[in-house]
Amino acid sequence: MTVLMDIIKGRRSIRKYEDKEVPEDLLNQILESVQWAPSWANTQCWEVIVVKDQGLKEALAEVLPKTNPVRKHFTEAPVILVLCGKLESAGYYKGQVTTKLGDWFMFDLGLAAQNLCLTAHDLGLGTVITGLFDHGKAGKILGVPEGYELVSLIPVGYPAYDSKAPKRRDISDFTHYDKFQ
Numbered sequence: 001m002t003v004l005m006d007i008i009k010g011r012r013s014i015r016k017y018e019d020k021e022v023p024e025d026l027l028n029q030i031l032e033s034v035q036w037a038p039s040w041a042n043t044q045c046w047e048v049i050v051v052k053d054q055g056l057k058e059a060l061a062e063v064l065p066k067t068n069p070v071r072k073h074f075t076e077a078p079v080i081l082v083l084c085g086k087l088e089s090a091g092y093y094k095g096q097v098t099t100k101l102g103d104w105f106m107f108d109l110g111l112a113a114q115n116l117c118l119t120a121h122d123l124g125l126g127t128v129i130t131g132l133f134d135h136g137k138a139g140k141i142l143g144v145p146e147g148y149e150l151v152s153l154i155p156v157g158y159p160a161y162d163s164k165a166p167k168r169r170d171i172s173d174f175t176h177y178d179k180f181q
Contacts, residue, residue, distance in 0.1 A: 007122050009165065014126025016073040017157030026123050027079060030156065033119035037112040040090035040104045046112045049082035049142050059141045060153060063134040070130045070155070077155030081116065082138075084148045085109045109151050116154060126159035 027050070034048060051057060057075045064071040074080075091097055091104030117127045130153040139150040 007118050011118055011121040012126070012159075012163045012165070013128040014157075014159045014161075014163070015070050015128050015155075016160040017077045017126065017155065018160050019076070020078070020158045022078050022125060022156055022158075026125065027156075029123060030081070030116055030119050030125075033115040034112045037108070037115045039108040039111065041093075043086075043090045043108070045086040045089040045105045045108050047084040047086065047148060049084065049144075051080040051082060051142070052078065056141065060133075060138055063137045063141070064130070065132060068130070068132045070128055070132075073160075074130075074155060077157040079156045081154045081156055082142060082150060083109050083113055083116075083152045083154065084144055084150045087147055087149055105149065106151065113152060113154065120156055124158065125156055127154050127156050129154055 031048060031050075034046060035044075037044075037046070039045060051060065054075065057077070057080055060080060061071055061074040064074060085105035085108065087103055087105060088095070088097075089103075089105065090108045091099045091102065097103065113129055117129065120127045131151070133153060135150050138144075138153065142150065144150045
């Protein structure tokens with residue numbers, strides 16, 4: 001197995017972190033992995049807000065529903081990376097949407113988030129992609145301007161625990177050859 005497959009198979013959603021800062025050089029490597037994510041026509045429609053301020057982390061925790069398991073330890077993460085997407089950029093040509101699915105920013109941000117999380121894991125850090133929260137309130141807290149959508153909150157830190165891989169579907173359960181059958 002390649003090193004990349006080890007990284008892919010080893011990454012887990014981490015919701016509890018050690019009380020230990022993330023060094024700037026590691027944070028910069030994570031941000032560099034976002035920089036190199038593929039995107040529609042190289043639009044690079046992502047923006048990343050790096051949140052380290054405890055007061056802001058606490059305000060963001062309040063926009064997570066009480067049922068979201070991330071909420072319990074959210075403010076313990078030394079860094080929260082907030083992914084935002086520029087609207088009407090990815091999937092557009094000459095100002096017109098060109099895909100059946102419309103704005104392509106969610107796809108591009110998914111690629112950026114995957115790069116971010118895999119790089120963090122490779123560096124010994126844990127992440128969890130958080131999407132269940134009040135996006136509007138979070139955007140106001142962080143000053144996200146019109147024309148951009150706040151998509152995900154990603155806590156980053158040293159994992160406080162190890163976890164096992166969840167059961168995965170067999171390849172034959174989701175693979176179709178020539179036609180969807």
